[in-house]
Amino acid sequence: MKKFLFLLLVSSVAQAAPFETGNFDAGKKLFEQSHCNRCHIEMKGGDGSEIFTRPDHKVRSAPQLIKQINFCGGNAGVNLSTQDEQNLGAYLNKLYYKFP
DSSP states (O other): OHHHHHHHHHHHHHTSOTTTTOOHHHHHHHHHHTTHHHHHHHHHOTTSTHHHHSTTOSOOSHHHHHHHHHHHHHHHTOOOOHHHHHHHHHHHIIIIIOOO
């Protein structure tokens, strides 16, 4: 019985939604205030969203998205808190990535 409860607990943790502590609206505001898309437009043109939707995009998981958020934030000179990461992750995941 203990083994079953342990497996149930582990499977529910593994199924937890990414960025569950993130706030979509706060992430959107931070994305806009930090001018994130300025760099994306310079790199890809158009409205910048191709950086997220191109077939060869780098990000394939929620942890990779957090890494990329920090990389981009560093390049832009933006200092992000852990909550900022979660908020941006929630925003970008809902719009583009749709990680389970």
